[in-house]
Amino acid sequence: MALRRLQRLAVAPLSFTGGATTQVLREMSTLPRVYVTRQIPPEGLRILRDSRQVQFELWDSDDVPVPRKELLQNVKGVDGLLCVLTEKIDAELLDAAGPNLKVLSTMSVGFDHLSLEELKKRGIRVGYTPEVLTDAVAELTVALLLATSRRLIEATHEAKTGGWGTWRTLWLCGYELANSTVGILGLGRIGVAIAERLAPFKVKKFIYTDVAPRPELAKAINAEYVSLDELAKQSDFLSVCCALTPETNEICNKDLFAKMKNTSIFINTSRGGVVNQEDLYEALSTGQIAGAGLDVTVPEPLPTSHPLFTLKNCVILPHIASASYSTRNAMSALAVNNLLLGLRGQPMIKELKL
Numbered sequence: 616m617a618l619r620r621l622q623r624l625a626v627a628p629l630s631f632t633g634g635a636t637t638q639v640l641r642e643m644s645t646l647p648r649v650y651v652t653r654q655i656p657p658e659g660l661r662i663l664r665d666s667r668q669v670q671f672e673l674w675d676s677d678d679v680p681v682p683r684k685e686l687l688q689n690v691k692g693v694d695g696l697l698c699v700l701t702e703k704i705d706a707e708l709l710d711a712a713g714p715n716l717k718v719l720s721t722m723s724v725g726f727d728h729l730s731l732e733e734l735k736k737r738g739i740r741v742g743y744t745p746e747v748l749t750d751a752v753a754e755l756t757v758a759l760l761l762a763t764s765r766r767l768i769e770a771t772h773e774a775k776t777g778g779w780g781t782w783r784t785l786w787l788c789g790y791e792l793a794n795s796t797v798g799i800l801g802l803g804r805i806g807v808a809i810a811e812r813l814a815p816f817k818v819k820k821f822i823y824t825d826v827a828p829r830p831e832l833a834k835a836i837n838a839e840y841v842s843l844d845e846l847a848k849q850s851d852f853l854s855v856c857c858a859l860t861p862e863t864n865e866i867c868n869k870d871l872f873a874k875m876k877n878t879s880i881f882i883n884t885s886r887g888g889v890v891n892q893e894d895l896y897e898a899l900s901t902g903q904i905a906g907a908g909l910d911v912t913v914p915e916p917l918p919t920s921h922p923l924f925t926l927k928n929c930v931i932l933p934h935i936a937s938a939s940y941s942t943r944n945a946m947s948a949l950a951v952n953n954l955l956l957g958l959r960g961q962p963m964i965k966e967l968k969l
């Protein structure tokens with residue numbers, strides 16, 4: 616099938632003169648081998664091609680992830696691996712790759728798909744792509760928040776399907792940011808960038824919680840550190856920005872939703888795993904909270920039959936927070952540069968400390 620074909624790409628254009636071709640092939644065989652699990656955006660691909668540092672094979676599709684069985688086969692003996700967040704990098708995969716594998720580079724800021732313990736045990740260095748996506752994610756979070764709180768999806772649906780009768784005094788009313796309290800669960804670069812964008816909407820107060828206060832970051836947005844309980848109680852808008860870890864797994868559950876105001880809006884652009892989705896469904900369908908905007912779910916894609924899709928007060932996006940052309944190209948370039956630096960034994964631009 617054309618889409619699923621595996622491409623073997625030379626590090627330099629192959630010459631058609633016999634001698635030169637042989638030379639390139641010989642050169643190829645001594646260069647480090649890299650496997651790329653997805654057709655990555657052009658900027659990264661160009662850097663990889665032009666580097667002449669590696670020979671690489673690529674799963675030549677962006678529509679269908681490489682099937683696990685093929686992935687296990689294709690990584691055999693590689694020195695470097697470039698993956699995206701759909702690939703689970705665990706002991707089985709690392710064993711399949713074997714001892715040559717020295718560098719893993721993920722084109723994502725999140726790394727919950729990587730078994731860090733297994734990577735560390737094998738001395739494999741890990742690159743990831745923070746910072747380059749902060750603006751795009753913050754922008755999308757604001758868009759999702761407004762779409763949810765001002766009921767934009769419901770409103771366009773009504774307009775298109777004949778629900779638009781006379782102008783009505785309380786029809787499709789939502790909640791506004793002016794004079795509100797915005798809570799951030801997990802304050803990092805993205806949380807700060809979201810708050811910076813929301814401040815001009817005349818937010819009254821920013822509050823946040825995290826494992827510990829982060830005064831340097833909080834100062835930039837004049838945010839107050841509070842407990843998780845207080846965050847739930849005080850927030851008119853609660854935006855989840857934390858990484859998915861064993862500590863944050865399903866941290867947004869019925870206990871949290873029960874403490875929230877029935878006028879509050881819940882937004883998640885981090886990872887679906889931080890939310891207990893049954894509890895969220897209950898909170899939304901019983902009016903315990905006013906609405907939810909989710910860019911991430913468990914599983915992804917969320918089956919179209921999922922109960923959350925039946926709720927008018929739940930806006931669900933298909934994990935697109937970083938999806939702008941410039942950001943995805945920047946992520947692919949950073950992922951490739953991390954990989955190439957790692958394979959040269961140099962510090963990566965963005966390397967995870969294991």
Ligand SMILES: O=CC(=O)O
Nearest residue numbers: 722723724725937
């Ligand atoms: O979710 C997106 C990422 O981790 O980059």
